[in-house]
Amino acid sequence: MSQRATTTYPTGDPGAVDRFVVAVDVVLLSVVDGKLRTVLVRRGEEPFSGDWALPGVAVRSGEALEDAAARALADKARLNETFLEQLYTFGIPDRDPRSRAISVSYYALVPELALRAALDESSELVLAVIDHDGIHHPDGRELAPAFDHARILATAVERIRGKLDYSSVGFELLPRRFPLRELQAIHETILGQPLNKDSFRRRMITSGRVRATGVREVDTPYRPAELYEFAPPGESTQANETETR
Amino acid sequence: MSQRATTTYPTGDPGAVDRFVVAVDVVLLSVVDGKLRTVLVRRGEEPFSGDWALPGVAVRSGEALEDAAARALADKARLNETFLEQLYTFGIPDRDPRSRAISVSYYALVPELALRAALDESSELVLAVIDHDGIHHPDGRELAPAFDHARILATAVERIRGKLDYSSVGFELLPRRFPLRELQAIHETILGQPLNKDSFRRRMITSGRVRATGVREVDTPYRPAELYEFAPPGESTQANETETR
DNA sequence: TGGCATATATGCGACGAGCATATATGCTAT
DNA sequence: ATAGCATATATGCTCGTCGCATATATGCCA
16 A cells, blocks of 8 residues: 555655544542442533543643643642553544544542542532443443543453552552551452452462551451551562561 | 643644644564564664664554554565554654654564565565564664664563463464464563473463364474464363363 | 484472461440 | 450461473384
8 A cells, every 4th residue: 555665654744644633531540438430520512512521631742641641630630649551542533523533541540538638529520430330420320421431441440450460550549558458348349259358368468569567457446457558569578477566 | 730621622623732643653573483573674764764663654544543553564564464452652752853743552463484474585674683682683783773662662572471371472473273382482482481391281271271183293303292272262161171182 | 123302191299279267356335 | 344246367278280200102213
């Protein structure tokens, strides 16, 4: 088809090459009240006016993709310093009825507490529930996101499921220190299935992914558990040694 | 920063939003003569004229990203019907000195035989070797790819290493039927380390990823091994049952 | 026919997973 | 004060897989 067989793309002549709108859409995930949730924004204009969509922005000319994603989070949900990682790039020609636009999607993970603090009660934002059978408004109504955002969402969930047990995904959804019970609850919510408690504890501790802090929970109606923290790989791994006292 | 807090991006007004060149670059990987290799193309124009780059094209206005990647493969290496999967999108503002351009990268996997058949001996193409210490021309000289293509390449290698033992990555680099010894060699080359033979065989067979065909190698200078084929997940898994006769 | 290189089968010890049981600990109701 | 409770934490058992070693099978070649 093409006559040029050895060039990356034609020379800088601006007329020779098509240009596209590049958007960044962010799947902001959290586990709130034991359910996997994502923040959606109500669209104020066509197309899909009134529908719910992922928070997103158009990338500016001098802006890095990741910076645009961070800007989307800051603009739409007043969130800064969140875990943010690129997900996938969606670009079928008709995904935006206005003009050809590609979406570089990211996913962000925020602990329940940080999300509660950041989200105002705006009626333009919703903390939708992600179930095995779709996306629902907290009031129970099913919810059909704008554009191809349902597919982007599904891709994000698939991704964090796959990365759950060899990355920091689980820890990004918790405060710095946490009891193992809550880490297990996060894993079970994301996977949608219960996990064996003893194996989970042993695996987390002996693999060195987690480190005991010597501090315990307070004000629990039952025996307080030890608090653990994330132990990033590559530190001096004293992975054994229960070190409870 | 932005005043708009609830829209994905501004309305269809073409002047309101920046547009970008969108390129697709393909990391074409194969294991040839026991070494992991990638196809690079010599650039015929500025910038980086004369340097080696990943095969790539500019996406056309009505074209899907994956179709553009397939076109890059067909144009540059006469390859069709190859395994092709999206890798990552690179978009820092200055990655192309001509104008803002983002690169949606893909990786493709081709068996040694198919690659030999497709690659003409053009001096504009090279089958570079990927080592633990960089990228080398087959004649041994180190090779510094154009643009940020070295980083794209490194990302591709990292990705296939991670997907090696839970995806079809290894099989895409072999003909339809193969002895387990060759599958193990592929794995060892990609990982850069030897694997235990017995465990490897057991793992492949008992996990049901592979199925004995009942056919054996021919014309070997030693005892011919049984030929196996890839068993895609979700088929009637008779994972046990050695079924050699 | 024996040697060689590889394939294939079998056995063994170590380790981690799943599971069950026993004990520890902080709170609360009486 | 004390018993009951819900949870945490420790220990032991069985089983499957992994790494490793050994034994046997098979095709070619000198």
